[in-house]
Amino acid sequence: MSGVWLRPGRPARTGPPLSRDRIVAAAVELLDAEGVTGLTMRRLAERLDAGSTTLYWHVATKDDVLDLALDHIFGEVELPTGEAGSAGDWRADVETLLLGWRAAMLRHPWSAALLGRPMLGPNVLARTEFLVSALRRSGLVEPDLGAATHGLANYVIGSAVTLASARPEDTDSGPAAREHLAAQADRYPALVASGHLDDRDWDDTFRRGLTYLLDGLAARTGSG
Known part of the structure; x- marks a missing residue:
C-alpha cells in the first residue's frame, strides 16, 4: 500500500509530545523558508527538537511529509457555506x-x-x-x-x-x-x-x- 493517504495511521506513542499536526505545521514553516529542496527529515527533526526515530514513528518518509504539507495549505482555502x-x-x-x-x-x-x-x-x-x-x-x-x-x-x-x-x-x-x-x-x-x-x-x-x-x-x- 503506497502513499500516506492509503496507509492506516499508527497508534499514539508515549514519549515526547510530538503529533502529526505539529510535524506538518513545522514542515510548512520550513518549506516557506527554504523551499522543497530545503526540507529534509533531519532538519525537520531539528526544528521540532525531536529525534529522527520519533519523527519516523509519525511519518514514514519525506514524501509523506510533502503530501501532508500540501494538503494542509489547501485547508487554508475557505469554502462558501x-x-x-x-x-x-x-x-x-x-x-x-x-x-x-x-x-x-x-x-x-x-x-x-x-x-x-x-x-x-x-x-x-x-x-x-x-x-x-x-x-x-x-x-x-x-x-x-x-x-x-x-x-x-x-x-x-x-x-x-x-x-x-x-x-x-x-x-x-x-x-x-x-x-x-x-x-x-x-x-x-x-x-x-x-x-x-x-x-x-x-x-x-x-x-x-x-x-x-x-x-x-x-x-x-x-x-x-
Missing part, C-alpha cells in the same frame, strides 16, 4: 474558491512544484468536490464537466507557477526586454501595441481571465 455553498450562485462559488486557492499557493510558493503528486488528502478532495458540485449546478455534464474542472484548475496552477517561479533579475531586466521587443516592432506589432512586457497588476489580470472563462461556461450552459 450556507445557501451559497449548496444551491446558490454557482459562478460566485467557483470564483471564491479559485481566488482562495490561488492566494494560498502564492502564500506558499513551493506548493506549485508539488501539484503533480497524488492529491488524495481530505482538504484537497473536499475542495475538488466543491468545485465539481458548483460546476454541475451550472448545468455542465460530462465530458464538459471534466474539461471545465481541469481547465479552471490548470488556469489557477499556471498563474501561481508563473508568479512563484519569477526571479528578481527577471523584473530588473524589464526595461531592456521591452526595448528589445520594441526594436522588432515590425515583426511583433501586436505584442508591442498591447504592451506585452509591461508591468501589470497580476491579480487584476487573473480576475479578468477568470471572468472570461466563466462567461464562456455560462454561455455554454445558458446559466447566465
Whole structure:
C-alpha cells in the first residue's frame, strides 16, 4: 500500500509530545523558508527538537511529509457555506474558491512544484468536490464537466507557477526586454501595441481571465 493517504495511521506513542499536526505545521514553516529542496527529515527533526526515530514513528518518509504539507495549505482555502455553498450562485462559488486557492499557493510558493503528486488528502478532495458540485449546478455534464474542472484548475496552477517561479533579475531586466521587443516592432506589432512586457497588476489580470472563462461556461450552459 503506497502513499500516506492509503496507509492506516499508527497508534499514539508515549514519549515526547510530538503529533502529526505539529510535524506538518513545522514542515510548512520550513518549506516557506527554504523551499522543497530545503526540507529534509533531519532538519525537520531539528526544528521540532525531536529525534529522527520519533519523527519516523509519525511519518514514514519525506514524501509523506510533502503530501501532508500540501494538503494542509489547501485547508487554508475557505469554502462558501450556507445557501451559497449548496444551491446558490454557482459562478460566485467557483470564483471564491479559485481566488482562495490561488492566494494560498502564492502564500506558499513551493506548493506549485508539488501539484503533480497524488492529491488524495481530505482538504484537497473536499475542495475538488466543491468545485465539481458548483460546476454541475451550472448545468455542465460530462465530458464538459471534466474539461471545465481541469481547465479552471490548470488556469489557477499556471498563474501561481508563473508568479512563484519569477526571479528578481527577471523584473530588473524589464526595461531592456521591452526595448528589445520594441526594436522588432515590425515583426511583433501586436505584442508591442498591447504592451506585452509591461508591468501589470497580476491579480487584476487573473480576475479578468477568470471572468472570461466563466462567461464562456455560462454561455455554454445558458446559466447566465
